[in-house]
Amino acid sequence: MTSQIFRELETICPDIVWETEDRSVCARIPASHLRAAAIYLHEREWRLGTLVAREYDRSLEVRYCFYATLHDGWLQLLVAVDPAERTLPSIVSAVIAADWFEREIEDLFSIRFTQHPRLGDFVLHDDRWAENLGLMRPHLKPDEVKEQRREWTPKRVLEEEGSFVMPVGPIYSGDAESALFLLETVGEDVVRAVPRLFFKYRAIEKLAEGKTPADVLLLAERCNGTSAIGNGLAYCEAVERALGVNVPRRAIALRTFFAELERIRHHTTSIREICASTALTVAASQALWLEERLLRVSGELAGHRYFFGVLELGGLRRDFDTALLRSTTEQVASLLGRVEELGTALASSNSFLDRIEQIGIVSAEQAHTFELVGPFARASGVAADLRVLQPYAGYSDVVFDVPIEREGDGYARLRVLFAEMKESLRIMRALELPDGTVHASPVSGAGRALGWTEAPRGASVQWVEVDRAGAIVRYRLTPPSFRNWHGFHLATEDFAFQDFPIILATLDLSVAENDR
Amino acid sequence: MNNWFLRGVAAGVKTEFAPAGDVSESLSAGLPATTLQVSDDAAAALARLCPTRAIVAAGPVAEVDPDRCVLCMRCRGDASPVQWRHDVQVAHGEGSRARLGGRFARSLHVRIVDAGDCGSCLNELAQLAGPSYNLHRFGIFITPTPRQADVLLVVGPVTRQMREPLIAAYEAMPEPKRVVAVGACAASGGIFGPSLMCGAGAAEAVPVDLVVPGCPPSPYAVLAALREVCGQKQGRAT
Numbered sequence: 001m002t003s004q005i006f007r008e009l010e011t012i013c014p015d016i017v018w019e020t021e022d023r024s025v026c027a028r029i030p031a032s033h034l035r036a037a038a039i040y041l042h043e044r045e046w047r048l049g050t051l052v053a054r055e056y057d058r059s060l061e062v063r064y065c066f067y068a069t070l071h072d073g074w075l076q077l078l079v080a081v082d083p084a085e086r087t088l089p090s091i092v093s094a095v096i097a098a099d100w101f102e103r104e105i106e107d108l109f110s111i112r113f114t115q116h117p118r119l120g121d122f123v124l125h126d127d128r129w130a131e132n133l134g135l136m137r138p139h140l141k142p143d144e145v146k147e148q149r150r151e152w153t154p155k156r157v158l159e160e161e162g163s164f165v166m167p168v169g170p171i172y173s174g175d176a177e178s179a180l181f182l183l184e185t186v187g188e189d190v191v192r193a194v195p196r197l198f199f200k201y202r203a204i205e206k207l208a209e210g211k212t213p214a215d216v217l218l219l220a221e222r223c224n225g226t227s228a229i230g231n232g233l234a235y236c237e238a239v240e241r242a243l244g245v246n247v248p249r250r251a252i253a254l255r256t257f258f259a260e261l262e263r264i265r266h267h268t269t270s271i272r273e274i275c276a277s278t279a280l281t282v283a284a285s286q287a288l289w290l291e292e293r294l295l296r297v298s299g300e301l302a303g304h305r306y307f308f309g310v311l312e313l314g315g316l317r318r319d320f321d322t323a324l325l326r327s328t329t330e331q332v333a334s335l336l337g338r339v340e341e342l343g344t345a346l347a348s349s350n351s352f353l354d355r356i357e358q359i360g361i362v363s364a365e366q367a368h369t370f371e372l373v374g375p376f377a378r379a380s381g382v383a384a385d386l387r388v389l390q391p392y393a394g395y396s397d398v399v400f401d402v403p404i405e406r407e408g409d410g411y412a413r414l415r416v417l418f419a420e421m422k423e424s425l426r427i428m429r430a431l432e433l434p435d436g437t438v439h440a441s442p443v444s445g446a447g448r449a450l451g452w453t454e455a456p457r458g459a460s461v462q463w464v465e466v467d468r469a470g471a472i473v474r475y476r477l478t479p480p481s482f483r484n485w486h487g488f489h490l491a492t493e494d495f496a497f498q499d500f501p502i503i504l505a506t507l508d509l510s511v512a513e514n515d516r
Numbered sequence: 517m518n519n520w521f522l523r524g525v526a527a528g529v530k531t532e533f534a535p536a537g538d539v540s541e542s543l544s545a546g547l548p549a550t551t552l553q554v555s556d557d558a559a560a561a562l563a564r565l566c567p568t569r570a571i572v573a574a575g576p577v578a579e580v581d582p583d584r585c586v587l588c589m590r591c592r593g594d595a596s597p598v599q600w601r602h603d604v605q606v607a608h609g610e611g612s613r614a615r616l617g618g619r620f621a622r623s624l625h626v627r628i629v630d631a632g633d634c635g636s637c638l639n640e641l642a643q644l645a646g647p648s649y650n651l652h653r654f655g656i657f658i659t660p661t662p663r664q665a666d667v668l669l670v671v672g673p674v675t676r677q678m679r680e681p682l683i684a685a686y687e688a689m690p691e692p693k694r695v696v697a698v699g700a701c702a703a704s705g706g707i708f709g710p711s712l713m714c715g716a717g718a719a720e721a722v723p724v725d726l727v728v729p730g731c732p733p734s735p736y737a738v739l740a741a742l743r744e745v746c747g748q749k750q751g752r753a754t
Contacts, residue, residue, distance in 0.1 A: 218707050219708075306636045309590075
């Protein structure tokens with residue numbers, strides 16, 4: 001299957017040069033063939049994993065990483081960019097999911113994507129920074145990062161008399177993450193909502209440069225503290241693949257165990273936020289209490305409530321007693337019983353259902369074209385789950401279902417969360433925990449590779465390049481929320497203002513993860 | 517049909533006594549205890565191990581700055597000489613400057629500002645209002661507007677793009693006001709700062725009165741800090 005696709009790609013791009021790079025297939029193609037190749041892959045249900053721009057001293061390249069959804073396999077299209085001209089054709093007209101990737105690269109690498117509908121104000125806000133700052137270029141000196149104040153006004157679509165833009169944020173609500181929402185409205189009903197993100201931009205990818213792979217793991221874990229294993233594991237897998245590290249079987253099984261435990265806790269948090277957004281305080285309090293119990297079970301087991309410091313390159317920082325892991329699983333199972341009781345009660349609360357049904361609807365077609373990921377996509381009928389599509393860690397050894405809902409509304413997203421937790425428990429129970437070490441023998445050397453996981457919020461795709469000195473030269477972090485914020489506006493068209501916090505809660509988006 | 521009121525009553529009281537001293541790992545991942553007397557080599561080795569310079573070697577002394585600790589866990593374990601403490605009384609500040617007392621003793625309103633937090637500190641703060649921690653019983657409330665806030669609670673290293681909104685929130689607060697920096701990032705910049713896009717914590721932007729170290733700190737540690745601002749007496753009993 002894959003080889004046939006590669007052959008057909010050769011007819012589309014006659015100048016293609018195949019390279020094998022750390023066990024993944026790379027195709028070096030000229031920029032003029034990029035759009036045709038992207039359309040070809042897109043039509044055969046290959047999805048965009050990430051775009052990685054990489055500037056060397058005298059060269060500049062962008063790699064487009066796709067993964068197959070009908071069979072196993074990744075493919076990277078490598079396109080060289082003239083460092084003086086810095087232009088590439090945009091592939092957005094064919095692959096909508098590339099939209100935000102291209103905007104990000106334009107902002108950070110000053111590469112202009114011709115025919116992109118909307119470049120400009122994105123990661124680096126236009127009212128604060130000069131254009132073409134080139135933040136990610138090599139040998140950037142801190143004093144070159146100068147602020148330059150300018151006027152910035154949001155683009156408006158509504159022209160009706162009396163219409164206005166209501167800004168919400170960047171600081172709003174009780175303990176919400178910082179983000180700005182521009183709600184275009186004619187009064188009670190909001191016509192569209194545009195998020196302005198990256199207030200929390202910490203430049204993690206820039207920070208990683210020159211650090212040791214072990215230190216960058218700390219950044220990967222803390223890109224989103226509520227998903228430390230989800231993002232941390234994708235990073236570990238990338239480095240291990242790049243350096244050819246063999247992870248011991250026990251470590252692989254334990255990583256899978258922790259990833260699923262994290263998913264259960266994370267989904268409880270999301271359920272709590274949905275209950276709280278509808279002002280159903282008793283349910284929210286009960287979910288908060290269950291979440292706290294799960295955090296305590298996690299802390300008791302791992303020494304950290306959010307699993308910081310559990311992972312290590314090549315395995316785990318320390319081993320865990322098998323009997324303890326099994327008893328933890330049963331503790332989690334009894335808590336999940338309580339979570340399910342809560343779910344049953346919610347399902348028969350009309351006042352609650354009235355508020356989450358038929359809101360923030362995203363159709364299957366939209367979820368598919370925008371290549372949304374995680375529970376967000378699965379509630380709209382798109383069976384996107386990297387655990388199944390491109391198995392990693394211990395997922396090829398366990399049997400589980402990927403719950404799908406069709407309606408694509410707030411309630412469908414809530415049901416997906418409840419159903420996924422049960423599957424996570426099933427995985428934790430079914431995992432074989434073989435005896436042996438959890439540490440790989442230290443391996444050094446250079447390399448570059450992709451790593452991916454299905455984090456609680458969806459696909460996390462990461463790419464690393466390690467040089468001969470053992471330092472990270474490029475770290476690319478594509479967390480799931482970056483993908484799903486791109487689809488935020490789909491769920492926020494023509495809604496009543498009071499539904500805004502509810503829609504936002506059901507979408508389950510992390511700002512920290514997106515902003516990086 | 518559901519009677520949520522009855523469900524709530526049937527669940528019983530889940531609120532715990534607020535501990536004043538050590539707690540278990542289920543509540544707090546702990547922090548490395550300060551200053552260690554070891555050998556020259558051991559101190560240097562510990563300093564090399566630490567990714568955020570939370571441990572600095574001075575001859576045979578390994579000086580530990582808990583504000584910088586991001587819980588990478590490298591200096592933890594049986595083989596390590598570093599002692600870990602799981603105390604909830606970790607907040608520190610300059611003298612009694614943080615205390616408001618008086619009419620604030622049972623009525624303190626807190627505005628949380630996320631200045632680049634990873635999400636774990638915010639999640640722990642969300643727990644504070646939950647049944648287990650129940651900060652309301654101490655007369656402490658989270659308010660959505662800085663105009664009604666007595667305490668600005670900052671999480672995150674203060675990113676360049678959040679610096680101004682943070683200062684605006686502080687300036688919008690009426691006097692008297694206090695600032696509590698929660699977590700390693702707000703305390704020192706943590707793993708992210710100081711760097712190109714992050715500061716070295718909240719103190720660079722607003723005058724910090726109390727620092728609660730930890731990555732993230734236990735909700736009980738934050739609760740103890742807020743009760744400190746109230747001027748409430750915190751017992752030793754758990």
